[in-house]
Amino acid sequence: MYGKGIIKGLGVTLKHFLDTYIDDIRMGKKRYSDEGIEYRSSKDVRGLFTVQYPEEKLPTPEEFRFIPFLVYDEVEDGEREIRCTSCGICAKVCPPQCIWIERSEDPKTGRPIPEPANFYIDVDICMNCGLCAEFCPFDAIIMDHDYELAVYNRFENNIYDKEKLLKPAEYYLDIRPLNYQIQADARAEKEAKKAAAKAKKEAAAAAKG
């Protein structure tokens, strides 16, 4: 019969239409909770699957990456210890070359000290590739999860300096718990090795002495 294909196809549309309402009735108010959002991006979703941004937001997976930030650890009396040592690997590896670092120098000796005097990222140019975070040997630069960065004037606002880039290690733990743990473990292991080597050396020295 001519037109059978169209009718069959319209049946699919009708099913989608009805499924939306069935979903709605079945889920009730739960549809608008976090559970509902998760359902809407799961394999079982049948009806409407859109999310009403900005009232509803999709959860960001841990690996999600958007504009890097610098990590600092909080030490005693609220002092901030910046992990970055201004080694420059991130600036070297950055594909669009949007990172630039000013090294700080010891005012007395004039020699460079391992903390950046300033650290800039031009977020207009940053392509969110995550290579800086991937190759940072000190876990000091991490990709953020905050994707709502719209501003009215990009010339004034979109070169981030050190102050704007610094975020506490707790925030890092909060957005990327697994990665944080892996890196913390690796660091602990490294330090334990170092300590063991040192102890061994000392023991050897003591035995000699």
Added chain:
Amino acid sequence: MIDLTLAIAKEIETRFPKGVAPDERSGYEGYLVEAGKLVEFATALRDELGYDFLSSVTGVDYMPEEKMEVVYHVYRSTGGGALVFKVQVPRQNPVLPSLVEVFPGADFQEREAWDLLGIRFEGHPNHKRILMWEGFEGHPLRKDWEEAYFEEESKPFDARWPGGDVYRAEDENPFTKNVVYPQDFNPETWIPDGDKALYAGMKEIETDESLETEQIVVNLGPQHPSTHGVFRMVATLAGETVVKLEPVMGYLHRNHEKIGERNTYLMNIPFTDRLDYLASMSNNFGYVLAVEKLLGKKAVVPERAEYIRVIMAEFTRIANHVFAIGTLLNDMGAYFTPMLYALQERELILDIFEAAAGSRMMCNYYRFGGLARDLPPGVEGKMRDLAFERLPRKIDELDRYLTENEVLRARCEGVGVLTPEEAIAYSAVGPVLRASGVPYDVRRADPYSIYDRFDFDVAVAYHGDVYDRYLVRMEEIRQSIRILQQALDDLPEGEIMTGKPRYSIRVPAGEAYGRVEGPKGELGFYVVSDGSANPWRYHVRAPSFINLTALSKMCEGDKVADAIVILGSIDIVLGETDR
């Protein structure tokens, strides 16, 4: 296999004792052909040795040696490895005969080589610029060409660290430094010569129609929703029938290849994402394959990484094909209902990419010798859910929804026909080639990675029209699901990268051509290394770009409304076409 190449080498040696010599530079392969012998050699390859499929034509600027080299990669449409041949011409006056007569698929690629490298192809029927505009000064891929805001020859730039004094490029006035205009040139009053020439070529084409109609030249695009981006088709119409059509592109051109030559090898990976932005995993795949060929034993990919690579590439294919079908239906006027059904499946696939790679579209997931990171917990389960449950069900639904629809069939059947001979001659690839009855799929014809382990069929259809291209895409989705199911079942545990990830790699000098079967067709990367940290030449054989060579052939004789559908059936992405 070795016997075959030996036999061919012998055949070539006896057939061309003079003018053709093996390329003996270390790291290079193939033959060096004298310009005078080129057409004869290519014809012999096509007609006598069976190398009938011209994959890639590109130029390389060997500035220190004062030479330009044009590199051709030809294949057999029945499968097998490449035969590479090159022509060297002096850099001051690079002229060589055009191969358009032998391989019509060389058309756009030779124009590109002229445009970007200034190599002239004598006898080319339409010797114009293609990506840059007519009247542009210089040839931007030449090694001595410097762009506006030129900073340094290669990255990383010195200004970034430790000095750190950088300014925004746009703060600089573009009309002062670094931009060279011809004398007496005023950008305000300038009218592009190219367009005048273009329109002149489009007017008054003789037709044998008895009804006398006035011919008009119509611009479809560049900004039109049915052109999938900023793409323009200039069509001469007799009534409603297309008598001649010429694609105009380059509006999104950013000289990706020059950027690639400034970058280090690693930096190029995120840039390849931005080529065909609907299939970034495939782009990564092609590029890392090419560089891994150069690296050889230094970049052995672990088993688990190979499987994840294949899984990601196949998910990309599915996401791309459902999207292609959705946009094709959009072009036909089924406004957005099929598109949104398709987008929903794509959405779920992108969720997987986001969880694994960190980004939905700009994945940047492959590395030389492995992957950026292992799959996070939970992702494998999600993949299994999709591959075993959801996608098979949903593809059946899409099939029920569209395939037998009479309106769709009326619009698609018999439209934009490309015969198998034409498809091969025009270097069409991917679903366009396979819908014309040529079962050529790089995954089968010249297997890479671990594709030889999987059981799948090459989707093929025989009418060569728009409907068959749609059917081939549907079938390819099903075959991809088959591959996914096998790969997910066999996915081994283990490392995803050999050795420590390194940001500076030294690539041995030489050339390599890595190609994969991307969703749009054969995606090739031609990389020349001189042993330094940056590639000497980095060329992308973009399937969307080269498939457009056959566009005017397909459109001629069809109605103007069909031209839109035909364009939709080729499935182009302008990020890749224009590069």
